[in-house]
Amino acid sequence: MTPSASYHPSPLATAADSPSSSSIGEELRHLTIAEPTKEQTPQPAAPPASSKGLRHPARPDFGTAGRPCLVRANHFLVEIADNTLFHYDVSIVPESVSRATNRKIISELVKAHKDKALGRRMPAYDGRKNLYTASTFPFESKEFTVLLPENDGRKAKDFRVIIKLAGNTSIHNLKEFLAGRQIEAPQEVIQALDIVLRESPSTKYTSVARSFFSPSFGHWAPIGEGLECWRGYYQSLRPTQMGLSLNIGRNCWVCKLGMQKKNQYVKIVAYPILT
Numbered sequence: 001m002t003p004s005a006s007y008h009p010s011p012l013a014t015a016a017d018s019p020s021s022s023s024i025g026e027e028l029r030h031l032t033i034a035e036p037t038k039e040q041t042p043q044p045a046a047p048p049a050s051s052k053g054l055r056h057p058a059r060p061d062f063g064t065a066g067r068p069c070l071v072r073a074n075h076f077l078v079e080i081a082d083n084t085l086f087h088y089d090v091s092i093v094p095e096s097v098s099r100a101t102n103r104k105i106i107s108e109l110v111k112a113h114k115d116k117a118l119g120r121r122m123p124a125y126d127g128r129k130n131l132y133t134a135s136t137f138p139f140e141s142k143e144f145t146v147l148l149p150e151n152d153g154r155k156a157k158d159f160r161v162i163i164k165l166a167g168n169t170s171i172h173n174l175k176e177f178l179a180g181r182q183i184e185a186p187q188e189v190i191q192a193l194d195i196v197l198r199e200s201p202s203t204k205y206t207s208v209a210r211s212f213f214s215p216s217f218g219h220w221a222p223i224g225e226g227l228e229c230w231r232g233y234y235q236s237l238r239p240t241q242m243g244l245s246l247n248i249g250r251n252c253w254v255c256k257l258g259m260q261k262k263n264q265y266v267k268i269v270a271y272p273i274l275t
Contacts, residue, residue, distance in 0.1 A: 209234075214230065
């Protein structure tokens with residue numbers, strides 16, 4: 001529907017000042033209605049290509065109703081230096097699907113080459129493809145031959161290990177996020193720090209996912225039907241309002257026992273049970 005308009009001449013206008021009907025009609029014949037151009041058409045705002053372009057609303061203030069109380073939680077604040085972690089890609093040939101076997105291979109490599117080829121660097125390894133160091137190795141890419149000694153009835157075997165620099169990650173990004181100056185949580189940094197914290201217990205205890213178990217923790221016992229219960233704990237790094245927090249909790253591990261030669265029992269299946 002086209003807009004309508006009415007013309008009301010001023011009572012003070014004279015006949016000479018008023019436009020004639022013929023001139024008005026001539027002007028109307030030359031008027032046209034055109035479609036708006038793209039420049040004139042308002043365009044909706046495009047969403048940001050990344051959530052980095054978003055600004056989350058500020059958190060409301062803490063509540064004031066009720067009585068303050070002290071709550072104890074299984075979280076422990078972690079202080080970290082503002083350093084850079086160097087990420088290396090690890091390839092093992094022939095490939096092994098066992099994290100425990102992979103860790104033994106890398107452990108043998110470190111024992112044999114720590115002082116020279118590795119430049120006295122102590123790496124943290126996740127048992128798969130990722131290895132981190134606090135400073136770079138003396139090489140960007142290097143191949144090693146590692147002999148895994150005979151163990152648990154398995155013959156000694158040679159493995160080729162290729163370690164290649166994949167990049168680096170700065171802990172400064174995590175500190176910026178914790179200070180509220182960065183929107184996205186730097187998951188790569190948190191993952192790297194998790195691997196570093198898991199390095200020592202992974203060499204001492206039986207690891208399942210994020211948990212560690214050992215009879216040395218006490219309170220282990222056979223529970224019948226060929227099952228045995230071990231106690232353990234899980235750990236995970238979490239960014240919080242107060243800073244970086246290490247979350248630690250207790251859990252249990254049920255092992256199913258199987259018969260082996262010489263009537264020795266071995267653990268063949270594990271079921272984690274959270275408590």
